[in-house]
Amino acid sequence: MKKKQVAFVMAGILAMGTVLTGCGNTAKPAAEDTGTLQEETTADAEASEGETAENTEPAASASSFVPENTITFNVSSKAGGNSDLIIRTITDICTREGLVDKTFVVNNNTDGGGNIVRIETQSTDDPDHTLLCFSSGDMQSMLDSDIGLKVDNFAPIATMAADKQLIFAKADGKYKSFEDIMAAIEAGTKINVGGTKSNEHTVFNLFAEEIQKTDMFNYMFYESSAESITALLGDHIDLAMGSPAAAISYVESGDIIPVVALSDERFMAPLDAAPTMEELGYGVVESPMWRGVIAPGSMSEEAQQYWSDIFGKVCETEAWQEYLSTYLLSPYYNDLESTREIMLETQADYLAGE
Amino acid sequence: METLSYLFSGFQTALTFQNIGAAAMGAILGIIVGAMPGIGSLVGVALLLPLTYAFNPTTAIIMLGAIYYANMFGGAFSSILINVPGDAPAIMTALDGYPLARKGKPGKALMAANMASFAGGLLGMVVLTFFGPVLAQFGLKFGPAEMTTLMLVALSSISWLIEGDVMKGLAATCIGILISTIGISTNTSAARYTFGVVHLLSGVNFIPLVVGFIGMAQVFNLMGQQERENDLVVSKLGIKDCKMSKEDISRMVEPTVRGGLFGSVIGFIPGAGATMASIVNYTIQKKSKRNKEKLGSGAIEGIAASEAANNGAAAGAFGPLLALGIPGSGTTAVLLGGLMMWGLQPGPRLFTDSPDFAWGLISSLYVSNLIALVLALVMIPFIMKVICIPNRILIPTITVVCFVGAYASTTSMWGVLIMMIGGILGYVFQRYGYSASPMLLASILSVTFEVNLRRALNISGGSPAIFVQKPLSLIFLLIFVGLLFSPMIKKAYKKAHAEKAA
Numbered sequence: 006m007k008k009k010q011v012a013f014v015m016a017g018i019l020a021m022g023t024v025l026t027g028c029g030n031t032a033k034p035a036a037e038d039t040g041t042l043q044e045e046t047t048a049d050a051e052a053s054e055g056e057t058a059e060n061t062e063p064a065a066s067a068s069s070f071v072p073e074n075t076i077t078f079n080v081s082s083k084a085g086g087n088s089d090l091i092i093r094t095i096t097d098i099c100t101r102e103g104l105v106d107k108t109f110v111v112n113n114n115t116d117g118g119g120n121i122v123r124i125e126t127q128s129t130d131d132p133d134h135t136l137l138c139f140s141s142g143d144m145q146s147m148l149d150s151d152i153g154l155k156v157d158n159f160a161p162i163a164t165m166a167a168d169k170q171l172i173f174a175k176a177d178g179k180y181k182s183f184e185d186i187m188a189a190i191e192a193g194t195k196i197n198v199g200g201t202k203s204n205e206h207t208v209f210n211l212f213a214e215e216i217q218k219t220d221m222f223n224y225m226f227y228e229s230s231a232e233s234i235t236a237l238l239g240d241h242i243d244l245a246m247g248s249p250a251a252a253i254s255y256v257e258s259g260d261i262i263p264v265v266a267l268s269d270e271r272f273m274a275p276l277d278a279a280p281t282m283e284e285l286g287y288g289v290v291e292s293p294m295w296r297g298v299i300a301p302g303s304m305s306e307e308a309q310q311y312w313s314d315i316f317g318k319v320c321e322t323e324a325w326q327e328y329l330s331t332y333l334l335s336p337y338y339n340d341l342e343s344t345r346e347i348m349l350e351t352q353a354d355y356l357a358g359e
Numbered sequence: 360m361e362t363l364s365y366l367f368s369g370f371q372t373a374l375t376f377q378n379i380g381a382a383a384m385g386a387i388l389g390i391i392v393g394a395m396p397g398i399g400s401l402v403g404v405a406l407l408l409p410l411t412y413a414f415n416p417t418t419a420i421i422m423l424g425a426i427y428y429a430n431m432f433g434g435a436f437s438s439i440l441i442n443v444p445g446d447a448p449a450i451m452t453a454l455d456g457y458p459l460a461r462k463g464k465p466g467k468a469l470m471a472a473n474m475a476s477f478a479g480g481l482l483g484m485v486v487l488t489f490f491g492p493v494l495a496q497f498g499l500k501f502g503p504a505e506m507t508t509l510m511l512v513a514l515s516s517i518s519w520l521i522e523g524d525v526m527k528g529l530a531a532t533c534i535g536i537l538i539s540t541i542g543i544s545t546n547t548s549a550a551r552y553t554f555g556v557v558h559l560l561s562g563v564n565f566i567p568l569v570v571g572f573i574g575m576a577q578v579f580n581l582m583g584q585q586e587r588e589n590d591l592v593v594s595k596l597g598i599k600d601c602k603m604s605k606e607d608i609s610r611m612v613e614p615t616v617r618g619g620l621f622g623s624v625i626g627f628i629p630g631a632g633a634t635m636a637s638i639v640n641y642t643i644q645k646k647s648k649r650n651k652e653k654l655g656s657g658a659i660e661g662i663a664a665s666e667a668a669n670n671g672a673a674a675g676a677f678g679p680l681l682a683l684g685i686p687g688s689g690t691t692a693v694l695l696g697g698l699m700m701w702g703l704q705p706g707p708r709l710f711t712d713s714p715d716f717a718w719g720l721i722s723s724l725y726v727s728n729l730i731a732l733v734l735a736l737v738m739i740p741f742i743m744k745v746i747c748i749p750n751r752i753l754i755p756t757i758t759v760v761c762f763v764g765a766y767a768s769t770t771s772m773w774g775v776l777i778m779m780i781g782g783i784l785g786y787v788f789q790r791y792g793y794s795a796s797p798m799l800l801a802s803i804l805s806v807t808f809e810v811n812l813r814r815a816l817n818i819s820g821g822s823p824a825i826f827v828q829k830p831l832s833l834i835f836l837l838i839f840v841g842l843l844f845s846p847m848i849k850k851a852y853k854k855a856h857a858e859k860a861a
Contacts, residue, residue, distance in 0.1 A: 083405065115561060116558050116769065116773050117557040117560040118543055118560040120557050120560055121558060121771070121773070146543075195820065202548060225818070226546055226548075228545065231684075231685060235685050236502060236503075239501070241503060241818070
């Protein structure tokens with residue numbers, strides 16, 4: 006009889022906990038308050054179960070969250086886009102390696118330049134099971150729009166990979182080295198550069214500032230590195246920005262040459278022909294284009310820690326190494342703390358540059 | 360000759376049992392996906408990409424190529440039978456295909472569309488096989504200045520599409536240009552005409568707009584009509600109704616040959632594509648003096664012009680992809696992603712590094728073209744009966760198709776909303792005698808025009824001299840000026856002639 010009563014009380018407490026958690030999810034504006042409330046009720050329930058003292062410690066320990074529902078992974082690119090590929094690789098590894106035993110649903114939505122899916126993520130009903138692919142390129146489109154969302158509204162979970170850039174010239178073009186470019190600028194020639202809107206633009210501006218020639222370049226926006234390299238091949242621009250993956254085959258075929266590596270070290274062959282800015286006698290110029298994962302701001306701390314750990318494990322798998330080498334990306338995993346720092350820094354850089 | 364031997368060794372790859380099977384499966388899937396409005400080749404290829412994981416890279420890419428290619432066949436079915444374009448390149452097919460089907464000749468319309476698709480595609484492939492690398496290099500010459508003046512020529516050809524009231528035609532054109540400016544501008548990142556609506560930041564999605572503008576408007580139109588009169592006539596459709604007469608075939612020759620060649624060249628230019636090719640070829644056809652019937656009223660020439668050009672362009676789009684690694688269209692961009700997933704590096708070295716793969720793919724295009732034709736021809740006698748469906752069943756069916764299509768192309772309700780607004784706008788257009796094609800053409804062309812105009816002026820530091828200094832651009836500019844003044848010159852010539860005679 007007594008056992009039954011205890012069970013009844015426990016069930017009641019657990020039910021209350023569930024109800025309170027449910028309330029927390031629907032009352033979005035007060036997300037932070039209900040977040041703490043939720044932690045308390047979990048702690049209460051655990052205490053009443055009469056388990057060891059360890060479990061009553063702050064609920065941030067890694068083991069305290071396990072996904073219970075289907076996980077929605079929001080992606081702001083089309084199926085087959087770069088952001089889509091990275092997320093499908095991650096979810097695939099999670100499932101195949103048995104890291105997560107619930108199903109992932111990848112939701113592609115490009116509406117409003119990706120901003121709709123950001124709003125949806127931020128205001129989801131199930132914050133612990135909602136993730137969003139986020140890159141420094143997405144940051145720009147988010148800040149450019151007037152939806153009023155910033156990194157601060159989200160919980161940064163992890164950065165997964167990074168892409169650094171190089172400046173390329175046509176092999177039989179006017180400028181074949183950094184010295185050629187400088188000589189032309191000294192002679193008063195304006196140089197046409199093509200690249201994408203996101204990091205390529207940011208890092209090129211940093212480059213122009215470093216050599217103190219910001220007004221000697223015409224930066225033209227292209228939709229993708231492939232487009233700007235096409236324009237370079239057709240002699241329509243003098244220099245093109247590009248990531249290793251986008252450019253390597255043209256370097257191998259001898260159509261274009263890398264001129265400057267915008268990184269703290271040289272790239273691998275055959276891109277190693279380009280010197281870094283440090284070697285050329287300037288400061289380091291780089292702005293890694295990172296790709297990672299963020300979550301709604303209302304995701305519980307336990308869940309944040311859980312996902313951060315899971316993605317850390319993903320980065321240690323062979324399949325992930327294979328993905329990185331296929332797309333010539335640099336490994337760039339960061340934990341919760343550093344991810345937040347990196348994302349806030351990118352945001353500050355961008356807002357300052359506007 | 361070297362090319363031929365490569366091609367034959369390619370056929371050896373393509374004609375293995377496994378690869379023919381893959382091409383046939385791809386062709387069937389492609390026709391089905393293509394016939395479903397909203398699910399164009401882009402979504403189709405992306406959706407079916409995982410299906411190919413089980414195969415080796417060559418077989419997989421052959422299947423994807425077949426899907427992409429057969430899509431252009433499938434798009435015509437829904438255009439002709441229910442006036443809802445299956446995908447964007449089939450818009451112009453609906454303009455003549457649907458009226459012809461309504462005249463009780465759906466079989467003939469479908470036959471014409473598929474024969475033109477086959478022939479246009481075949482021409483495109485021949486061009487691809489023999490001039491691929493050369494044309495890919497030529498495509499590179501199209502920089503901002505050249506694209507600007509080319510678009511200028513294309514935009515001025517809109518005047519040929521305008522029927523009846525010139526002012527109404529111009530108004531429709533302006534609305535098209537206006538719609539294309541909505542969203543974040545490529546050149547400056549400035550948001551234009553978004554009125555604080557987040558969804559509008561990425562612009563108005565073209566596919567739902569077209570599905571609404573043509574398909575949904577059609578529903579509104581049908582609702583206002585009595586049960587259609589020709590039900591009795593068409594209910595006796597048989598296989599013999601699909602037969603094309605010798606005259607029909609000879610009428611198709613001109614638009615098909617031009618479409619195939621012209622389309623494949625357009626396919627080679629990065630940033631153009633099948634939709635642009637079919638619209639422009641249709642426009643040129645409209646100007647031709649050899650049309651037996653007026654285009655837009657169910658002329659077989661119109662169907663052929665549109666279908667031949669979009670299949671030619673679909674074949675041509677493989678040129679830049681294979682020769683330079685540059686995707687010529689959204690779908691080839693997905694294919695590119697597929698290639699990379701198998702560790703193949705498309706790009707300038709593909710032909711030297713993996714010749715069996717590159718030539719296997721080209722040869723398989725011929726195979727899938729033939730398979731798609733055979734499949735389509737087998738389907739026609741059955742599928743054409745759709746035209747006999749009475750309005751009370753047809754209206755809800757098309758409505759569902761429009762909703763599903765609009766949703767599928769954007770995977771959001773926003774697409775459905777655009778489709779509905781497009782439908783209302785399209786109905787108003789029809790009701791008050793504004794034609795749809797100038798609007799659609801303008802909204803496609805003006806985006807390319809604006810982006811390139813601003814890029815060109817940025818390169819030249821604001822000087823318009825850049826358009827005259829580049830030889831290709833100068834040629835287009837002269838054509839443009841010629842087009843502009845041709846009516847006046849003609850008039851002056853006639854006058855002089857008349858005076859002489861007098």
